[in-house]
Amino acid sequence: MNRRDFLFFSAAASTFPSLAFAAMDYKPGLVQKHLDAGDTVFLDFKADWCSTCAAQERVINALKGENPDYEKNIVFVNVDWDTYSKDALTMFLNIPRRSTLVVLKGEDELGRxxxxxxxxxxxxxxxTALKAAMS
Structure with missing residues (x-):
C-alpha cells in the first residue's frame, strides 16, 4: 500500500468506523486473533498477476457495494499467494491455489x-458468512 492510500484509508477508518472491516492484508496471527474474538473471517487467497483473482475481487467489491452489512459484519482478509503460499495457515487449511475464497468462524470452515x-x-x-456473523 502506498503512502497516499494509507493516509486516505486511515482517515476514512477514523471518520467512518463502519469501514473498520474493510479488507486487510494478512499477517501471521491476524486470522486467529479475529477467530478468537468471535469474528467471521472471509479469506481471499490471491495474487496481483492472477486474472481469476481479479475477477473474484470485482464481484466481491460489487457485492460489498450493494450490501454494506457485509463489510460491517465480516472481516475480509487478503492473503498474498506469492508471499504466503507456504504459510502455516495456508497449509492448515489445505489451500490448493490462489483464487481460493474461504469463510471461517471459530474452528469451523463454513465454505470455500x-x-x-x-x-x-x-x-x-x-x-453464509453474513448469516454466521449475525448469529
Whole structure:
C-alpha cells in the first residue's frame, strides 16, 4: 500500500468506523486473533498477476457495494499467494491455489470456492458468512 492510500484509508477508518472491516492484508496471527474474538473471517487467497483473482475481487467489491452489512459484519482478509503460499495457515487449511475464497468462524470452515468467479456462488458464500456473523 502506498503512502497516499494509507493516509486516505486511515482517515476514512477514523471518520467512518463502519469501514473498520474493510479488507486487510494478512499477517501471521491476524486470522486467529479475529477467530478468537468471535469474528467471521472471509479469506481471499490471491495474487496481483492472477486474472481469476481479479475477477473474484470485482464481484466481491460489487457485492460489498450493494450490501454494506457485509463489510460491517465480516472481516475480509487478503492473503498474498506469492508471499504466503507456504504459510502455516495456508497449509492448515489445505489451500490448493490462489483464487481460493474461504469463510471461517471459530474452528469451523463454513465454505470455500476454488477458482470460481460466479456472482451467484460468491454471493452465496458471502451470505453464509453474513448469516454466521449475525448469529
Amino acid at each position: 470456492i476454488v477458482a470460481g468467479t460466479s456472482r451467484g456462488d460468491i454471493k452465496a458464500l458471502m451470505d
